[in-house]
Amino acid sequence: MLTSTTPVALLCLFLWGMSLSSVKADGPRPTCFETYKISQGDTCSTIYAWSGITPSQIESLNPDVQCNSLTPGQFVCLGSYTPACTLNVTATETSCVPIATFYNLTTADFYGLNNNVDSACDNLLIGNPYCVSIADCFYGNTNPYCNGD
Ligand SMILES: *[C@@H]1O[C@H](CO)[C@@H](O)[C@H](O)[C@H]1NC(C)=O
Numbered sequence: 001m002l003t004s005t006t007p008v009a010l011l012c013l014f015l016w017g018m019s020l021s022s023v024k025a026d027g028p029r030p031t032c033f034e035t036y037k038i039s040q041g042d043t044c045s046t047i048y049a050w051s052g053i054t055p056s057q058i059e060s061l062n063p064d065v066q067c068n069s070l071t072p073g074q075f076v077c078l079g080s081y082t083p084a085c086t087l088n089v090t091a092t093e094t095s096c097v098p099i100a101t102f103y104n105l106t107t108a109d110f111y112g113l114n115n116n117v118d119s120a121c122d123n124l125l126i127g128n129p130y131c132v133s134i135a136d137c138f139y140g141n142t143n144p145y146c147n148g149d
């Protein structure tokens with residue numbers, strides 16, 4: 001049954017979808033190249049003092065970390081780069097298993113290659129491109145796929 005609230009609900013769903021896609025760009029997840037183990041007494045300010053990495057950079061490098069709740073023993077990333085995708089394929093179903101199997105990837109590999117995929121690897125959008133191969137774009141890599149990073 002259609003009610004007068006249906007258009008509002010659809011608009012909300014549409015805006016929610018837009019905000020999700022604007023938060024997460026498609027492509028590989030960043031690779032951390034420098035991790036640091038939190039010691040007793042560390043704060044984002046003390047880390048900034050020796051590393052030059054600002055508190056807001058620390059939080060954006062570590063989406064699960066809040067500067068006001070650092071825990072000794074916890075590892076944080078202080079530097080990362082994003083690999084470039086060198087081969088996309090189009091999803092024909094919502095599970096990544098068929099594509100991953102074909103390209104000899106585990107579902108965990110596929111998750112790392114695609115920042116818009118959930119850890120169950122079952123939320124692919126049919127018809128959308130997904131990455132199955134990357135160039136590791138560490139600083140100085142001259143692979144043409146890494147140019148412009
Ligand atoms: C793969 O797809 C992503 C997202 O659409 C795009 O940014 C990237 O350039 C593509 N890479 C290749 C090699 O086609």
Ligand SMILES: *[C@@H]1O[C@H](CO)[C@@H](O)[C@H](O)[C@H]1NC(C)=O
Pocket residue numbers: 102103104
């Ligand atoms: C997957 O691995 C098999 C066995 O090593 C190999 O024959 C096949 O070419 C690989 N597929 C791709 C897409 O790399």
